[in-house]
Amino acid sequence: MNVNRWVDDCLEALDDGSEWQPEASLARARLRDLDRQARIKRRWAWATAAAACLGLLAFIEPRACAMPRGCFQSAAENTAPRPAVAAPVTESTNPARAAAAQSVKPPALVPKTETRAARNYKESGSAYAPIACEIYSDYECPSCAAFFRDTLPLLVAEYVQTGKVRLFHRDFPLAQHSYAKLAARYANAAGQAGQYDKAVSRLFQTQDIWGASGDIEAQLTPVLSPAVMRKVRDMVAHDQRLDDTVAADQAMGVSDRLRATPTLVVVWKGNRQSISPIPSYALLKSYLDDLLARQ
């Protein structure tokens, strides 16, 4: 017996001879339905996981921070009168409000040929970004320094420079830090002179040194040019409007019910979500990715 032929005959017997035509269009619709259901499930799973992790992290101490949970407002500061807040937490607290707050900054005092003054030096990223992240920090806060050193560069590279996130820096100097407000004045003066990022980076890098001595200028001098340094020194000494910038940021922090630094406020579709302590970059990334996926 030819086994090959015999097996072929057996398998041919499986054909029932009917004129059945599988319905491709119905099958395609079923596939789309499966895909939609899977997306919904995935979205819920991500949202649940992100919410659970953020909730848990509120009770977990980040290892990298010298002050594990960031720097909290002192009791005295909590009982002190709050800066006046014009409006409750609504759409006025979104990036548009931030831009308005920036408009109170003093103009540059040096000739344009010497330094380039940046409008909105505390902002970066696309104005059309779907998410805005506002970082409240205190220059003497060790956790803020760790955030600026470890997390912020990754956030900027992956989300800000790609147009997904618009970033806002907010000053929130705490009362228990003697030189934090002065450091904020220096940073904002450097921002007026177009050197904000450089000054901020240097201030966080050397916070242990100037935090002990109070000599902030000595730490900024090596990284800023003499012309810029001269302008910064002059503004810090005479320009009272630098404090207005800080006060505006603090007012926003109060309206966001800020309790510690650093705090990240994520603004998405008009909603403001305060996150403190700020989680690891991986978790923050999953949270932002989930928001972006829900666009």
Added chain:
Amino acid sequence: METREASFDFEAFFHAHYQRIARAIGRVVGDHARAEEIAVEAFWKLWRNPRAQGEKAGGWVYRTAVRLALNELRRQARSTRYELLSGRVVYHGRQSPTPEEAHAATERREQVRRVLAALDPRQAELLLLRSSGLRYGELAAAIDVNPASVGTLIGRAQQAFRKEYLKQYGETT
């Protein structure tokens, strides 16, 4: 549902292969509605597996479909055994009143399906893929073996099929 990779057009692939795959599954499970469900499941697995999407997607989805069909066949066989033991309904598949020849053909199909369900899964897959019209090259890609060894594997699978058939139904003409 958008296409994930520019190089792989899922929509075109689906329309090119769906009916053929559904019919191949239908031959195995003998139930058209169930065959369409299994075919959709096979394509769903392909959609969710970007690594399978590419030049070898055809072989991959055929192998997956046949594997799912054989799983269904084995599930049916287990169910039949249970029903036999419990004295409940025995027959699977369509059993409308038909002429004697049609009944014999139906019996023959059920015999072949039972033999396939009892066979080693890889050998059953190979035989079914071959009977679906896949060429040696496509078969080799689908089951991930050297094309030169496909002939040998088919020969062994055919021998195994005949041995199992004789074991279940005795000598045939």
